[in-house]
Amino acid sequence: MEPIAPTGPVTTTVAMDAITAARRRAEALGALVSIAVVDAGGNLKAFLRMDGAEIAGPILAIDKAFTAVATRSATHELAGFTQPGQPLFGLHTGAGGRFVIYGGGVPIVAGSEVVGAVGVSGAADVQHDIECATAGAAVLS
Amino acid sequence: MEPIAPTGPVTTTVAMDAITAARRRAEALGALVSIAVVDAGGNLKAFLRMDGAEIAGPILAIDKAFTAVATRSATHELAGFTQPGQPLFGLHTGAGGRFVIYGGGVPIVAGSEVVGAVGVSGAADVQHDIECATAGAAVLS
Amino acid sequence: MEPIAPTGPVTTTVAMDAITAARRRAEALGALVSIAVVDAGGNLKAFLRMDGAEIAGPILAIDKAFTAVATRSATHELAGFTQPGQPLFGLHTGAGGRFVIYGGGVPIVAGSEVVGAVGVSGAADVQHDIECATAGAAVLS
Amino acid sequence: MEPIAPTGPVTTTVAMDAITAARRRAEALGALVSIAVVDAGGNLKAFLRMDGAEIAGPILAIDKAFTAVATRSATHELAGFTQPGQPLFGLHTGAGGRFVIYGGGVPIVAGSEVVGAVGVSGAADVQHDIECATAGAAVLS
Numbered sequence: 001m002e003p004i005a006p007t008g009p010v011t012t013t014v015a016m017d018a019i020t021a022a023r024r025r026a027e028a029l030g031a032l033v034s035i036a037v038v039d040a041g042g043n044l045k046a047f048l049r050m051d052g053a054e055i056a057g058p059i060l061a062i063d064k065a066f067t068a069v070a071t072r073s074a075t076h077e078l079a080g081f082t083q084p085g086q087p088l089f090g091l092h093t094g095a096g097g098r099f100v101i102y103g104g105g106v107p108i109v110a111g112s113e114v115v116g117a118v119g120v121s122g123a124a125d126v127q128h129d130i131e132c133a134t135a136g137a138a139v140l141s
Numbered sequence: 142m143e144p145i146a147p148t149g150p151v152t153t154t155v156a157m158d159a160i161t162a163a164r165r166r167a168e169a170l171g172a173l174v175s176i177a178v179v180d181a182g183g184n185l186k187a188f189l190r191m192d193g194a195e196i197a198g199p200i201l202a203i204d205k206a207f208t209a210v211a212t213r214s215a216t217h218e219l220a221g222f223t224q225p226g227q228p229l230f231g232l233h234t235g236a237g238g239r240f241v242i243y244g245g246g247v248p249i250v251a252g253s254e255v256v257g258a259v260g261v262s263g264a265a266d267v268q269h270d271i272e273c274a275t276a277g278a279a280v281l282s
Numbered sequence: 283m284e285p286i287a288p289t290g291p292v293t294t295t296v297a298m299d300a301i302t303a304a305r306r307r308a309e310a311l312g313a314l315v316s317i318a319v320v321d322a323g324g325n326l327k328a329f330l331r332m333d334g335a336e337i338a339g340p341i342l343a344i345d346k347a348f349t350a351v352a353t354r355s356a357t358h359e360l361a362g363f364t365q366p367g368q369p370l371f372g373l374h375t376g377a378g379g380r381f382v383i384y385g386g387g388v389p390i391v392a393g394s395e396v397v398g399a400v401g402v403s404g405a406a407d408v409q410h411d412i413e414c415a416t417a418g419a420a421v422l423s
Numbered sequence: 424m425e426p427i428a429p430t431g432p433v434t435t436t437v438a439m440d441a442i443t444a445a446r447r448r449a450e451a452l453g454a455l456v457s458i459a460v461v462d463a464g465g466n467l468k469a470f471l472r473m474d475g476a477e478i479a480g481p482i483l484a485i486d487k488a489f490t491a492v493a494t495r496s497a498t499h500e501l502a503g504f505t506q507p508g509q510p511l512f513g514l515h516t517g518a519g520g521r522f523v524i525y526g527g528g529v530p531i532v533a534g535s536e537v538v539g540a541v542g543v544s545g546a547a548d549v550q551h552d553i554e555c556a557t558a559g560a561a562v563l564s
Contacts, residue, residue, distance in 0.1 A: 146354065
């Protein structure tokens with residue numbers, strides 16, 4: 001048999017549970033969102049765009065999740081460091097513009113390690129994106 | 142017969158009417174603009190660059206229309222949220238730099254749905270771009 | 283209430299059913315794959331990378347699905363037309379390199395319209411990718 | 424008054440006439456296509472995607488027109504020079520993948536000069552794309 005790719009803590013089951021948790025939170029908030037789950041390598045594991053959610057969602061949810069795992073930070077925590085005059089101003093244009101510096105990307109943490117991330121985009125209020133992503137990322141807690 | 146692509150509310154007739162409406166407004170304002178119409182999927186349906194309009198127009202008008210339908214927002218409404226210190230600062234570099242956060246992209250709304258958008262670029266005064274796009278996007282109202 | 287994005291025939295239910303059908307076929311074949319579902323506009327609706335599937339999967343499965351809906355063709359049917367000396371040689375570098383001209387992208391057809399597509403990537407044998415995508419795309423048949 | 428952009432032979436009237444001519448030919452052939460017109464600078468002047476035409480059309484029609492004016496060649500004439508082993512093999516990946524080396528892009532010629540081009544994409548038979556683009560490009564003949 002040929003060798004396969006390794007699977008970390010973000011298994012299919014975990015990823016689908018994260019999407020379900022984020023989606024339930026969105027439904028409770030009356031928000032229509034896209035939800036992306038990436039693994040520790042920053043590679044997409046699972047994704048869902050809810051019916052009626054805007055088409056910016058696939059782009060932004062995936063990039064939020066990528067940013068969260070790549071920087072080991074919730075994307076809303078990056079905002080302060082990346083404003084004009086702050087230490088990391090300019091980060092948002094990095095990775096070909098893939099780094100997102102506003103809310104909606106939250107790392108999935110297992111023990112002492114960032115093992116993946118959830119990205120959520122599409123709510124009219126970015127706080128709702130953050131809430132949904134946080135609910136999804138709590139899947140291993 | 143092989144299957145065809147579906148056509149939503151933004152038909153050829155609607156798209157050409159939107160361009161005509163935007164163009165008439167531009168002529169009334171003495172502005173020279175490019176006008177783009179996209180459908181609900183963000184794909185270009187029709188475009189016109191007026192004689193004498195600048196060549197930034199094709200890029201910006203199309204990206205304004207894309208941004209408006211992708212985010213379900215007029216692009217001038219994004220400006221407030223995307224300034225330094227505001228909740229969505231950094232949006233403008235997303236989608237490979239395609240997101241536009243100043244005026245000239247306006248969604249086309251039919252009932253409760255965003256079914257397309259009009260993007261206008263090229264006026265010396267961005268308020269004129271907004272006026273033209275708004276006139277075009279009213280095509281289904 | 284602000285207007286929402288329209289939902290076509292590829293609803294969340296349909297997309298998840300397509301992923302499940304493709305995944306079951308993969309399991310029956312002993313293949314480890316990524317599965318992407320896009321709507322008629324070419325925008326991602328749902329995605330899953332099976333445990334152990336290679337990380338090229340997210341890129342290729344999404345681009346296969348995009349190609350299938352954009353060209354209204356199964357991607358393996360494009361292969362013949364796009365070889366050196368054939369009428370569409372060179373297609374594979376279009377759309378910023380997103381067009382895929384080998385198997386694994388299959389349109390979802392409803393009546394006379396292409397309403398979405400399924401893209402599958404990762405099997406050691408591309409015929410298995412095609413079989414899985416075909417199983418997924420049959421979801422509306 | 425501020426200076427404006429120059430307008431060459433491909434005026435709004437000419438561009439719309441070219442689109443109309445290409446569209447009529449498509450209707451006569453039973454083809455559903457996208458039609459793009461660019462000026463001598465390679466910049467988009469006008470565009471229309473017919474109802475039911477595939478969404479690869481905007482990308483490919485625009486790039487075919489760009490290629491035709493940029494190389495002063497109908498894109499189907501490039502095919503022979505750009506096959507493996509031929510003098511310009513590799514052209515298709517140039518301009519970030521924008522160069523198209525199969526049929527559907529035809530220069531608009533006025534006197535001794537290439538003053539623009541028409542690009543057509545979407546027909547099931549590439550010969551129909553060529554026929555439509557040729558009909559459109561004849562607008563100044």
